[in-house]
Amino acid sequence: MKTSTDVTMPTSLKPIFPNECVVCCSETFDTAKITQNSQNPISVFFMPILWLFRWSRVEFPLCRNCMFRFYFQRWGRWILCCALIAIAFPIIAPYYREWSPLFRKIAIGVSCFVAMIPYVLFEVFVPRSFNTTSYPKTTTYEFASWDLALQFYALNTQRYPKAEITIS
Numbered sequence: 001m002k003t004s005t006d007v008t009m010p011t012s013l014k015p016i017f018p019n020e021c022v023v024c025c026s027e028t029f030d031t032a033k034i035t036q037n038s039q040n041p042i043s044v045f046f047m048p049i050l051w052l053f054r055w056s057r058v059e060f061p062l063c064r065n066c067m068f069r070f071y072f073q074r075w076g077r078w079i080l081c082c083a084l085i086a087i088a089f090p091i092i093a094p095y096y097r098e099w100s101p102l103f104r105k106i107a108i109g110v111s112c113f114v115a116m117i118p119y120v121l122f123e124v125f126v127p128r129s130f131n132t133t134s135y136p137k138t139t140t141y142e143f144a145s146w147d148l149a150l151q152f153y154a155l156n157t158q159r160y161p162k163a164e165i166t167i168s
């Protein structure tokens, strides 16, 4: 089992990718885009309307052969995650029926998170080929390929020598 290699850089910078497919690592000039939301997840939890704002798109290299695999993984995991929440929520919610609305919301959120721990571990130890996690100030670009992450890191530190870019 291996975890992803993550490169974190300021959200305001446009990332530069090596011309290598994020899935198979072969040279490609084809690209794809994914959307990301850089809202603070805790703020969204308490004020879901915030989720409508701060969307952006990231363009990255993805060869035609890997397109289906990439999106199948991305949407497949999203559907799995939603399905687990849909199962966990009706089981958990009745336990907190007597609680005040705010504490009920927190308790249900924490309980759902605990119920999701196996899924979270699966996401950590079977990383997606490529994914991003965005916050108001920084965005993390997560690569399953260590080599690709290293190239991405080198390209961006070269392009933005003054920016705070880290790899882990």
Ligand SMILES: [Zn+2]
Residues within 6 Å of the ligand: 021, 022, 023, 024, 025, 026, 062, 063, 064, 065, 066
């Ligand atoms: Zn590929």
